[in-house]
Amino acid sequence: MLQSTRETYGKTLVSLGEEQPEIVVLGGDLNKSTVVNLFAQKFPERFFDFGPAEQNIVSAAVGFASCGKIPFVSTFAVFGTGRAYDQLRVGVAQGGLNVKLVLTHAGITVGEDGMSAQAIEDIALISAMPGFTVVVPSDSVETEWAVREAAAIDGPVYIRLSRGATPVVHSGKEDTFRIGKAEVMRDGYDATIVACGVMVAIAHEAADMLSEKGIYVRILNMHTLAPIDTDAIVSAARDTGVIITAEEHFVRGGLNSIVAQELGAHYPVPLEMVALDSYGESGKPDQLIEKYGLGAGKIVEAVEKGITRKTG
Amino acid sequence: MNGQSGFSTKATPEHVDELGRHLRRLVLKTIAGSSSGHPGGSLSATEILIALYFRVMSHDPANPGWQDRDRFVLSKGHCTPILYSVLSECGYFPTEELVTFRTINSRLQGHAHTMVPGVDASTGSLGQGLSIGLGMALAGRLGNKDYKTYVLLGDGECDEGQIWEAAMAAAHYKVGNLVAVIDRNRIQNDRFTSEAMEIEPLEDKWRAFGWNVVQVDGHDVGDLCDALNSASLNQDTPLVVIANTVKGKGVTFMENNPDFHGRAPNEQELSDALAELSG
Numbered sequence: 001m002l003q004s005t006r007e008t009y010g011k012t013l014v015s016l017g018e019e020q021p022e023i024v025v026l027g028g029d030l031n032k033s034t035v036v037n038l039f040a041q042k043f044p045e046r047f048f049d050f051g052p053a054e055q056n057i058v059s060a061a062v063g064f065a066s067c068g069k070i071p072f073v074s075t076f077a078v079f080g081t082g083r084a085y086d087q088l089r090v091g092v093a094q095g096g097l098n099v100k101l102v103l104t105h106a107g108i109t110v111g112e113d114g115m116s117a118q119a120i121e122d123i124a125l126i127s128a129m130p131g132f133t134v135v136v137p138s139d140s141v142e143t144e145w146a147v148r149e150a151a152a153i154d155g156p157v158y159i160r161l162s163r164g165a166t167p168v169v170h171s172g173k174e175d176t177f178r179i180g181k182a183e184v185m186r187d188g189y190d191a192t193i194v195a196c197g198v199m200v201a202i203a204h205e206a207a208d209m210l211s212e213k214g215i216y217v218r219i220l221n222m223h224t225l226a227p228i229d230t231d232a233i234v235s236a237a238r239d240t241g242v243i244i245t246a247e248e249h250f251v252r253g254g255l256n257s258i259v260a261q262e263l264g265a266h267y268p269v270p271l272e273m274v275a276l277d278s279y280g281e282s283g284k285p286d287q288l289i290e291k292y293g294l295g296a297g298k299i300v301e302a303v304e305k306g307i308t309r310k311t312g
Numbered sequence: 313m314n315g316q317s318g319f320s321t322k323a324t325p326e327h328v329d330e331l332g333r334h335l336r337r338l339v340l341k342t343i344a345g346s347s348s349g350h351p352g353g354s355l356s357a358t359e360i361l362i363a364l365y366f367r368v369m370s371h372d373p374a375n376p377g378w379q380d381r382d383r384f385v386l387s388k389g390h391c392t393p394i395l396y397s398v399l400s401e402c403g404y405f406p407t408e409e410l411v412t413f414r415t416i417n418s419r420l421q422g423h424a425h426t427m428v429p430g431v432d433a434s435t436g437s438l439g440q441g442l443s444i445g446l447g448m449a450l451a452g453r454l455g456n457k458d459y460k461t462y463v464l465l466g467d468g469e470c471d472e473g474q475i476w477e478a479a480m481a482a483a484h485y486k487v488g489n490l491v492a493v494i495d496r497n498r499i500q501n502d503r504f505t506s507e508a509m510e511i512e513p514l515e516d517k518w519r520a521f522g523w524n525v526v527q528v529d530g531h532d533v534g535d536l537c538d539a540l541n542s543a544s545l546n547q548d549t550p551l552v553v554i555a556n557t558v559k560g561k562g563v564t565f566m567e568n569n570p571d572f573h574g575r576a577p578n579e580q581e582l583s584d585a586l587a588e589l590s591g
Contacts, residue, residue: 050477050481053474053480053481055443056446056478056481059441059447059478060446060450062433062447063385063433063443063444063445063448063449064447066432066433066444066447067379067455069454087443089437090435090436090437090440091444094425095426095433095434
């Protein structure tokens with residue numbers, strides 16, 4: 001079943017808006033796309049569209065937060081990070097303010113809009129700021145959990161969502177979701193695939209393909225990139241001896257970099273990666289996933305290569 | 313309510329003059345403590361902050377987090393020497409702390425940060441303060457609060473595009489509880505604003521963006537107060553006060569001298585400046 005994470009975000013925000021009157025929503029003329037138009041319809045007095053002026057949006061959120069409001073800022077990932085980076089840095093991160101950045105249309109699966117609209121550096125940008133919590137939900141179920149937890153945390157949070165509908169990989173009955181605590185979705189002892197966002201579903205595909213070959217992998221859903229779950233990474237390294245990261249992000253500064261840093265510091269094992277090594281282009285999301293090396297087949301290759309590097 | 317300083321209830325021009333000299337001496341001593349800081353824009357903004365903190369704004373140094381207080385955003389965040397001097401004079405923290413400015417382990421950061429009691433917004437990268445003030449003003453309106461938000465902008469700072477994003481949005485949302493003050497001292501970091509980036513006709517630009525505009529002598533506290541208080545007359549339109557000032561005001565060799573935008577005075581210069589301000 002496919003479900004849109006941004007639609008879930010929009011609905012969750014309406015529900016949260018009823019529970020928490022301090023929530024305000026700030027948009028930038030993309031409110032149908034980010035689905036915060038649902039909040040705008042329900043709570044027009046608590047919704048502010050500033051047009052495509054991302055610097056102003058983020059700094060205004062700083063002002064709202066400093067007066068006790070809980071501002072949710074929503075636009076496309078490429079604009080909400082890069083276009084307003086200095087405002088996020090000085091105002092939100094250095095001020096330690098309670099601003100929620102929920103950005104959609106991240107990664108190359110934006111598709112036809114092409115490389116200018118495809119944020120592949122956003123995780124690096126946001127996780128480079130001390131104090132920011134960074135969450136990349138894998139499906140709509142996890143999106144609702146993440147948005148609810150983000151509203152409950154006092155501090156800056158970035159939630160990265162996609163454009164397209166994504167396979168639902170949770171039943172909804174799991175009650176283990178906690179920001180900062182990775183989820184073991186499938187267990188195996190030959191290797192661990194650490195994935196986030198849309199790559200979690202693709203990791204499941206890869207794991208199915210591998211099991212047909214008699215290779216059994218652990219899937220670690222690393223939905224939170226900051227703060228990182230060091231224990232889950234170390235356990236995976238110790239139990240399976242090799243890690244393969246899978247992310248819809250540039251190879252530097254994202255999941256692979258973060259996991260490599262943890263392994264290097266705590267438990268060095270071979271590390272393979274499935275990630276982007278260039279900007280994308282216009283095309284259909286599934287075509288882009290294949291062309292830019294993010295498909296299940298690439299994960300299978302990386303796992304098999306990683307296993308050959310295992311020692312002992 | 314108003315600042316706790318003994319100056320706050322005294323309206324005579326003599327007291328304002330002495331307060332101005334006193335604060336300017338504090339500014340220079342504050343900068344001298346670390347031989348680092350921005351004297352020019354602090355000296356030009358002295359009367360603007362006197363008008364705000366000792367006459368116009370409702371605030372309570374004993375309760376910096378008071379929810380109904382008027383807000384102040386130092387968008388030209390490098391002019392902390394005058395802001396910290398005023399805050400200490402109001403009683404937000406001891407005056408003796410000023411000499412720790414820009415030194416290790418001090419909370420008096422080089423650029424404004426909310427870790428300092430009385431500082432409402434962290435700034436330092438130009439252009440962000442008007443948007444922050446816009447958010448504060450909208451939050452106040454949403455919460456049915458009657459506080460106002462005052463934002464101090466530099467004239468060179470108006471080169472930043474974000475200022476105009478915020479200006480457009482403030483008029484669009486009819487944010488009448490937002491007041492911008494421009495310290496129009498005609499000098500920015502490297503040189504005169506007319507050389508670096510011509511911003512005239514400044515008044516026309518703000519009017520075109522939908523703001524009420526008042527021009528005043530930025531060293532006349534009475535005129536500044538009249539202009540600032542006129543904001544309450546119109547609740548649908550934001551107000552900008554263009555305060556025409558002299559950079560480095562009060563110290564002859566610093567006045568209108570781009571060299572003292574961001575340079576601390578040396579020992580002899582400090583001594584000469586304090587002597588001039590001692591009268």
